[in-house]
Amino acid sequence: MKVMTVFGTRPEAIKMAPLVKQLNETEGIQSVLCVTAQHREMLDQVLELFQLTPDYDLNIMKPNQTISQITSNVLVGLEEVLQKERPDVVLVHGDTTTTFAAAMASFYQQIKVGHVEAGLRTYDKYSPYPEEMNRVLTGHLADFHFAPTERNRKNLLREGVPEDKIFITGNTVIDALFQVVDKPYEFEDKTLKTIDFENHRVITVTCHRRENLGENMEQIFGAIRRIAEEFQDVEIIYPMHMNPKVRETANKILQGMDRVHLIDPLQYQPFENLMAKSYFIITDSGGIQEEAPSLGKPVLVVRRETERPEAVEAGTVKLAGVEMENIYQLSKELLTDPTAYAVMAQSMNPYGDGHACERIVDVLKKKLS
Template identity: 90%
Template structure:
């Protein structure tokens, strides 16, 4: 059986790396890895960490590339690879433009598609954009739907997906997390080296989504500024996204503040260990909503909605929205109310136990 895995961005690579490693070590499976390099530098960092060497590298990244350019370049680039390799199944992940284009390219070659992290929905096609439509369209192409949770399965059933083609596996991001977090971890970043994680309460921040650019981001950073000014024992670490618009807003509101550290993006392993040492997380990222609860860290999601309602229902995540006062008040509650903090920190992560990759490989062996 030949299984081709295709991904192109850092988040995909993180979540697919443990699956590729599992495929590589499984007898009876010929594993082929193709990367599109939709994100070049950040992708390479993950490949190096997990010691993966692609069989094919489409290397499509260009400065200021549009979504249409990414889609067309992946479609054209993958066509020859698929014709040459003729895999039994192509595995894609989540909701990136690489994901959708790779699924479409496979369909054009009449090759089965396995969708890892299937069934996430906000039911707003412009939020997140373009991810919501990427995952919906991929779901309509896929033959195997590897869903992290029961709620994801129900979303797919509502869209007419056959139940026999849906498999609840947990999320592969937990598999990856458990491979890289070390309690005695030493940071290389000079700023992080100087932070006293034992006596300070560290809040890790990530904020980068397109729909938060502009006024929403100003509200988010305004709340973070208020927290830093009010709580002297709090240190805030924000590994800033490379997007110039994000950096401009962050520097305007948070630069030169005492105990607020605006640093360059971290590679995957140091970032996961930063989360592990943090008190809680403020984020608009999807993956962090899945990862942080496994580390016992409360998460405030600075978005209007989330495609991960299981975390909200489980109590590991709170939807803070994008209004400054709401974000500030929820943060203040975690800093002043130990009972509220413990309720979130000790809730059970609904996204799995670190064995999702094993389940996916077993399903492929039985079904192909």
């Protein structure tokens, strides 16, 4: 059985790397890895960390490329690869433009598609954009749906996906997390080397989504500024996204503040270990909502909705919205109410136990052998 895995961004690579390793180690499976390099440098960092060498690299990244250009370049680039390899199944992940385009390219070659992290929905096609429609359309092309949770399975059933095509596996991001977090981890970043993690409470921040650019981001950073001003034992670490608009807003509101550290983006392993040493997380990221609860870290999500409501229901995550006052009040509660903190920190992570990749490979062996 030949299984091709296709991904192109850092988040995909993080979540698919442990699955590729599992495929490589499984007898009877010929594993082929193709990357599109939708994100070049950040993708390469993950490949190096997990010691993966692609069999094919489409290397499509260009400055200021549009979504349409990414889609067309992946479609054209994969056509020759798929015709040459003729895999039994192509595995794609989540909701990137690479994901959708790779699923479409496989469909054009009449090759089965396996969708890892299937069934996530906000039911708003422009939030997140373009991710919501990428995953919905990929779902319509997929033959195997690897859903992290029961809620994801129910979403797919409501959309008419046959029950025998859906498999609850947990999320592969937990598999990856357990491979890279190390309690005595030593940071290389100069700023992080100076942080007193033992005696200060560290809040890690990530904020980058398109829908948060502008007024929303100003509100979010305004709340963070208030927290830093009020709580003298708090250190705030924000690995800033490379988007110039994000950096401009962050620098305008947060630059030069005591105990607020605006640093360059971190590679995957140091970032996961930063989360492990943090008191709680403020984020608009999807993956962090899955990862941080496995580390016992409360998460405040600075968005109006989330495609990961399981974490909210489990109590590990709270939707803080994008209004300054609400973000500030929820942060203040975690910093001043030990009971509220403990409830979030000790809740069970609904996204799995670190064995999702094994379950996916088992399904493929049973269905395709």
